[in-house]
Amino acid sequence: MSENANGPFRLTRRRVIGTGAAAVTLLVHELALAMRPSTPHVAGARPPLPGNPTQPTAPPGVPDWSGGPGKARFRIDGLAKVTGQKIYARDFRAADMPHWPRTERVAMILRATNPGRVFAGLDLGALAGTGVQPLLAITQAKQTPIKGYTGPQSDLAALNLQLPFSTAGANGIKQLLVPVGGAPQFYGQPVAILIFADGNAYRAAKRALQFQPAVVQMGELPPAPQPAWVTAYSPATTLTRYDAPGTEPFSQVQVGYASDPFQPDTSAQPYNSKARELRRRIDATLQAPSPQVLQLGGSYSTQVLDPMFMEPEAGLAWLDRSGKDAGTLHLVLGTQATNGDVHDSFTMFSKDCPVSVKTVVLNSCYPGGGFGGRDVSTFPGLLGVTAALADGPVRIAQDRYEQFQGGLKQLASNITQRIAMDARTGKFLAFGSQQVLPSGGQNNYSQFVAMLAGYCGLSGYDIKQAYVDAIAQPSTGVVAGSMRGFGGPQASFAVETLVDEVAVALKRDPIALREANALREGDRTITGAPLEQPMRLHEICRRSREHALWRDREAVKRRKAREGIRYGVGFALANQAYGTGKDGVMAEVALAPDGRLTVRSNCVDMGNGSATTLAISTAGWLGRNAHDIFMGDVAGFGALELNNDNTGNWSDPHWTASFAMSSSACLTAFHQVHVTEQAARVLFEAGLLLAAAQLWNVPLAQIQGKTRWEAGRLVAAGLAPLPLAALAARVHQRGLTAAAMVHGLYEGAWVTASYAVPAGGVLRLPIDGLSLRAGGQSQWAFIQRQDLKPPLPQASLYGRSLYAPSGALVAVEIERGSFEPRVVAVELLVDAGKVLQPDLLLGQAQGGVAMGIGYALLENLPLEAGGAGDGRWNLDRYHVALSADVPLARLNITTLASDEPTAKGIAEAVLCPIAPAIGNAIAHATGKRFRALPITAADIGKALA
Numbered sequence: 012m013s014e015n016a017n018g019p020f021r022l023t024r025r026r027v028i029g030t031g032a033a034a035v036t037l038l039v040h041e042l043a044l045a046m047r048p049s050t051p052h053v054a055g056a057r058p059p060l061p062g063n064p065t066q067p068t069a070p071p072g073v074p075d076w077s078g079g080p081g082k083a084r085f086r087i088d089g090l091a092k093v094t095g096q097k098i099y100a101r102d103f104r105a106a107d108m109p110h111w112p113r114t115e116r117v118a119m120i121l122r123a124t125n126p127g128r129v130f131a132g133l134d135l136g137a138l139a140g141t142g143v144q145p146l147l148a149i150t151q152a153k154q155t156p157i158k159g160y161t162g163p164q165s166d167l168a169a170l171n172l173q174l175p176f177s178t179a180g181a182n183g184i185k186q187l188l189v190p191v192g193g194a195p196q197f198y199g200q201p202v203a204i205l206i207f208a209d210g211n212a213y214r215a216a217k218r219a220l221q222f223q224p225a226v227v228q229m230g231e232l233p234p235a236p237q238p239a240w241v242t243a244y245s246p247a248t249t250l251t252r253y254d255a256p257g258t259e260p261f262s263q264v265q266v267g268y269a270s271d272p273f274q275p276d277t278s279a280q281p282y283n284s285k286a287r288e289l290r291r292r293i294d295a296t297l298q299a300p301s302p303q304v305l306q307l308g309g310s311y312s313t314q315v316l317d318p319m320f321m322e323p324e325a326g327l328a329w330l331d332r333s334g335k336d337a338g339t340l341h342l343v344l345g346t347q348a349t350n351g352d353v354h355d356s357f358t359m360f361s362k363d364c365p366v367s368v369k370t371v372v373l374n375s376c377y378p379g380g381g382f383g384g385r386d387v388s389t390f391p392g393l394l395g396v397t398a399a400l401a402d403g404p405v406r407i408a409q410d411r412y413e414q415f416q417g418g419l420k421q422l423a424s425n426i427t428q429r430i431a432m433d434a435r436t437g438k439f440l441a442f443g444s445q446q447v448l449p450s451g452g453q454n455n456y457s458q459f460v461a462m463l464a465g466y467c468g469l470s471g472y473d474i475k476q477a478y479v480d481a482i483a484q485p486s487t488g489v490v491a492g493s494m495r496g497f498g499g500p501q502a503s504f505a506v507e508t509l510v511d512e513v514a515v516a517l518k519r520d521p522i523a524l525r526e527a528n529a530l531r532e533g534d535r536t537i538t539g540a541p542l543e544q545p546m547r548l549h550e551i552c553r554r555s556r557e558h559a560l561w562r563d564r565e566a567v568k569r570r571k572a573r574e575g576i577r578y579g580v581g582f583a584l585a586n587q588a589y590g591t592g593k594d595g596v597m598a599e600v601a602l603a604p605d606g607r608l609t610v611r612s613n614c615v616d617m618g619n620g621s622a623t624t625l626a627i628s629t630a631g632w633l634g635r636n637a638h639d640i641f642m643g644d645v646a647g648f649g650a651l652e653l654n655n656d657n658t659g660n661w662s663d664p665h666w667t668a669s670f671a672m673s674s675s676a677c678l679t680a681f682h683q684v685h686v687t688e689q690a691a692r693v694l695f696e697a698g699l700l701l702a703a704a705q706l707w708n709v710p711l712a713q714i715q716g717k718t719r720w721e722a723g724r725l726v727a728a729g730l731a732p733l734p735l736a737a738l739a740a741r742v743h744q745r746g747l748t749a750a751a752m753v754h755g756l757y758e759g760a761w762v763t764a765s766y767a768v769p770a771g772g773v774l775r776l777p778i779d780g781l782s783l784r785a786g787g788q789s790q791w792a793f794i795q796r797q798d799l800k801p802p803l804p805q806a807s808l809y810g811r812s813l814y815a816p817s818g819a820l821v822a823v824e825i826e827r828g829s830f831e832p833r834v835v836a837v838e839l840l841v842d843a844g845k846v847l848q849p850d851l852l853l854g855q856a857q858g859g860v861a862m863g864i865g866y867a868l869l870e871n872l873p874l875e876a877g878g879a880g881d882g883r884w885n886l887d888r889y890h891v892a893l894s895a896d897v898p899l900a901r902l903n904i905t906t907l908a909s910d911e912p913t914a915k916g917i918a919e920a921v922l923c924p925i926a927p928a929i930g931n932a933i934a935h936a937t938g939k940r941f942r943a944l945p946i947t948a949a950d951i952g953k954a955l956a
Contacts, residue, residue, distance in 0.1 A: 197452020198880020262539025308429030320380025375643025383494025579936025589916030634720030677916030754780030759806030863925020
């Protein structure tokens with residue numbers, strides 16, 4: 012770690028939460044959250060280190076935010092948030108950073124607005140009256156013509172960059188900037204980066220250049236369109252299930268076929284041949300005329316969305332070229348992909364690059380939201396390249412126009428599907444779906460978004476003959492990514508709309524029909540994954556059918572009609588998966604001599620309350636919430652001594668199948684809480700319990716499994732209660748375990764192993780990596796795992812195997828004159844498992860409702876021409892849900908009572924049913940079915956004309 016010799020660095024304005032850094036050399040700069048000295052316990056404050064007298068210590072006791080062990084009175088960052096002290100990457104300047112040069116440059120990214128023509132150069136003539144010129148123009152090649160500018164140019168092509176994109180663009184070429192004579196791959200692709208001397212010069216230049224179409228010169232039409240535009244970024248995901256009476260159950264998940272992605276290749280394997288034959292049978296059921304079988308289908312589409320996080324992307328970067336730190340690239344970023352951004356920033360500058368980058372230091376800030384919008388964004392790459400070519404620290408801070416133009420978007424979808432059901436019983440017999448998700452001009456998790464859309468293609472239904480094909484398809488749109496649902500909302504809208512159409516055709520209650528076909532515990536998903544957890548879908552349906560909003564909907568509809576208002580109530584079900592199917596997570600819990608607890612994680616709090624949740628996760632084993640929580644630390648887990656090399660396997664005690672994940676809104680409650688609790692458990696059993704045995708002067712075996720925490724004191728029958736502070740002091744005096752660092756891997760189940768801990772015997776733990784640090788020591792000791800139980804071989808075929816069932820009742824009203832749809836009531840039911848902190852859960856659910864309303868009725872971003880890529884989009888044109896659009900007085904969230912020992916990730920579960928429920932409510936109100944989002948007043952008026 013890098014420390015200021017005179018003590019912890021304190022920013023002059025405000026400070027930020029946890030940090031991390033990693034590369035060949037590991038280095039961390041800690042930036043603390045800006046708070047008044049009276050509240051030093053707030054997340055991000057530098058924790059005291061044992062034996063370091065320069066570190067300030069806080070008096071023992073619970074933090075102000077704490078509501079008692081395992082509970083919070085308010086969010087750990089709540090005071091900073093409401094007092095305006097919670098800050099983001101854009102709030103920092105080079106002058107705030109320790110040891111950085113004071114002079115700061117500011118850069119502007121110029122982007123293409125028309126992929127239909129070749130890039131011909133730049134015209135900076137509009138700067139003539141401003142008195143400013145760029146210090147440097149970065150283009151793909153030095154020969155790029157720039158009118159009105161005679162200064163230096165940097166040749167990006169000469170750097171031989173290893174770009175972090177997972178595939179080439181739609182024309183088969185990886186490029187960060189568009190070269191002269193080449194056509195942009197997509198709307199909003201960068202063509203140049205201009206570096207200005209300071210903020211004043213930048214602002215003057217921006218006023219002159221922004222919104223001026225002549226600045227980026229576009230020439231002739233490009234050659235004939237390349238065939239690559241209609242090919243997939245990666246092979247299609249194809250899912251097949253065939254489990255009919257009298258046949259052997261069959262499930263197949265395949266990523267890719269050698270031919271047409273929607274026509275399986277029979278020459279590859281016999282397994283594929285069997286899948287193709289079964290798919291023929293499914294198609295026969297879907298198409299063959301029969302009086303006993305009803306077949307319905309159609310095409311459904313969803314639009315492009317912007318993530319709309321609070322802060323547009325911004326950051327600082329500096330490449331140190333002198334002294335002992337030469338070759339160190341410093342980054343200040345708000346990101347949810349800390350490990351990925353560090354890795355990509357380092358590998359971008361390869362050994363053949365003339366710019367030497369030996370170390371990457373990431374100062375990870377609050378990202379101001381994200382939910383996929385800051386996951387493998389192109390912004391960190393642009394920032395790193397700019398710093399590599401600038402003469403000192405450089406700042407890029409996008410405004411909202413620029414964020415619309417260059418930030419990640421949600422993938423659109425075009426889904427064609429068909430279902431067959433028994434006309435007498437309403438039992439779903441067969442289902443087929445082909446999903447095409449246009450995903451912009453550069454791959455960004457696109458194939459994985461399509462994969463999850465495929466997994467969600469059956470929603471929460473047990474359909475024993477089904478197939479779903481999903482493909483992420485290149486387009487000239489702004490780059491899309493994993494944000495706001497990761498494919499689930501697109502699939503949910505399509506299938507839940509179709510199921511409602513089936514209910515109307517069968518003249519059956521839409522919820523009762525769903526209940527009759529819903530998955531149960533013991534059933535299997537389309538990938539063949541067994542559902543071994545309680546499935547609450549039937550309960551959700553039953554409770555929704557009995558709710559007054561549904562029960563009285565026809566009576567209310569008639570009453571509203573007399574007032575000239577169209578009224579309808581709709582329902583939708585969701586069985587949304589959380590996690591990724593192969594999740595590597597980590598945490599550290601450390602105990603100071605005075606009993607102060609610190610949690611450290613590589614994950615990021617994106618506004619969903621992860622910091623608070625992890626801080627209360629220590630209470631079960633340690634009797635107290637953590638005082639300090641450090642987020643976004645990618646450098647602090649080297650002591651685990653793990654790797655996830657592609658050539659490794661579980662026989663190597665230093666190998667894991669997945670080391671680190673990008674943060675997502677659905678990973679905290681189940682995955683990251685698990686490793687935090689396991690670290691706390693090890694700290695207790697290998698540290699505090701030994702200290703207790705010594706202080707009580709009893710054998711360890713006498714108290715193992717027989718202690719509990721009461722009011723911050725450890726108690727056991729017949730023995731005097733021991734305060735945590737006394738236990739902590741003994742741990743450090745005797746050199747017992749004072750900190751535990753763990754890694755967990757979930758793939759169908761937690762990987763489990765045994766660990767011989769000092770003086771604590773052998774612990775069997777659901778983790779795959781463990782390191783310990785003794786009191787008074789700075790070095791970590793790696794504990795080698797034994798008797799490892801790896802994932803089941805079939806788990807890799809299941810994809811995601813964790814589910815959070817949910818359902819939504821939504822009431823809408825439509826005014827006669829305006830046809831404007833308005834949501835007037837929402838009842839959301841969700842199975843969240845063990846509820847960790849009710850307020851955080853409710854806040855996340857309310858956010859999901861607001862996002863769903865925007866998705867269904869308000870938000871619309873044209874994918875290509877006239878869309879955000881033209882640089883003229885802002886909130887005057889892009890309409891998100893405001894308080895008036897959300898029925899705050901009639902918004903109720905019901906979490907089902909659960910005896911499950913763990914929480915569930917509900918971020919996508921509370922979003923997915925909202926839009927289809929709104930669409931179904933509008934259909935109930937109007938008698939007209941809408942298969943495309945958003946559903947606008949113009950759409951309704953046209954349908955009713």
